[in-house]
Amino acid sequence: MLIKEFISFKLSKSNAKSGIRSTYRQILDIVAPKACLICNGLIPKGSESLCHHCVLRYLPRMYPENRGTMLPGFVRWKVSIWYFKEGQWLQTLIHRLKYSSDYGVGSDLGHMAALLFLSRYPHLAKELTPENSLIIPVPIHPKRRRKRGYNQSYAIAEGWKNVLSSTILDEGVLSRTQFRPSQVGLNKYDRRENMRGIYSVEDPIIYTYRLKHVLVLDDVITTGATCYELCGLLNRLGFKRVSILTLGQA
Numbered sequence: 138m139l140i141k142e143f144i145s146f147k148l149s150k151s152n153a154k155s156g157i158r159s160t161y162r163q164i165l166d167i168v169a170p171k172a173c174l175i176c177n178g179l180i181p182k183g184s185e186s187l188c189h190h191c192v193l194r195y196l197p198r199m200y201p202e203n204r205g206t207m208l209p210g211f212v213r214w215k216v217s218i219w220y221f222k223e224g225q226w227l228q229t230l231i232h233r234l235k236y237s238s239d240y241g242v243g244s245d246l247g248h249m250a251a252l253l254f255l256s257r258y259p260h261l262a263k264e265l266t267p268e269n270s271l272i273i274p275v276p277i278h279p280k281r282r283r284k285r286g287y288n289q290s291y292a293i294a295e296g297w298k299n300v301l302s303s304t305i306l307d308e309g310v311l312s313r314t315q316f317r318p319s320q321v322g323l324n325k326y327d328r329r330e331n332m333r334g335i336y337s338v339e340d341p342i343i344y345t346y347r348l349k350h351v352l353v354l355d356d357v358i359t360t361g362a363t364c365y366e367l368c369g370l371l372n373r374l375g376f377k378r379v380s381i382l383t384l385g386q387a
């Protein structure tokens with residue numbers, strides 16, 4: 138294994154919060170300067186794998202289509218930053234994040250998503266002050282978490298937090314208890330019903346956050362069945378302000 142690959146591997150597997158990660162990052166910057174995954178050009182300081190130019194050029198943005206989305210009553214608002222389409226760059230990048238241990242691409246996308254959110258939805262961003270907001274990355278099943286080495290939504294949350302400081306809910310406070318109920322042959326409403334009960338509370342500390350504005354963070358939203366189920370649980374726990382932010386809308 139080449140030094141660069143070895144360090145990249147260590148980077149993706151190490152805890153994002155630990156100092157070890159930043160030390161590896163510094164070593165990697167010296168032995169192999171980072172290049173953009175899309176154009177192979179230099180990337181700005183603070184980015185891991187993507188230059189801003191490519192994100193703006195190759196990822197088609199959704200604004201203002203979000204306005205027409207029908208939402209359950211307990212979801213305050215929902216914003217997706219980019220279109221998620223087969224064969225396009227966002228699909229490739231999210232695939233790397235989920236299946237190639239590329240944690241950095243997730244934090245880069247989270248970072249850019251937050252910048253675009255700030256510029257396009259300043260009225261919504263105002264609701265998410267560091268003091269009154271809480272980011273909840275959508276929990277994934279422990280089996281998937283073990284296989285992947287991390288929950289991809291935490292990578293996105295880390296990048297997001299670099300722009301819009303908020304508390305990120307610790308992993309394990311909420312959990313996903315069922316692997317993946319089959320959705321084949323179900324319509325939109327039955328899919329929601331099928332997802333009922335897939336999330337549960339593991340730590341009562343969640344109740345201390347009830348007055349916060351929660352931002353449920355996920356990579357891609359399709360029918361919304363899983364996101365809405367998590368939002369519904371938070372609503373039953375007494376949260377009054379729950380919104381959704383995803384990178385992509387399929």
Ligand SMILES: [Zn+2]
Nearest residue numbers: 173176188191
């Ligand atoms: Zn680039």
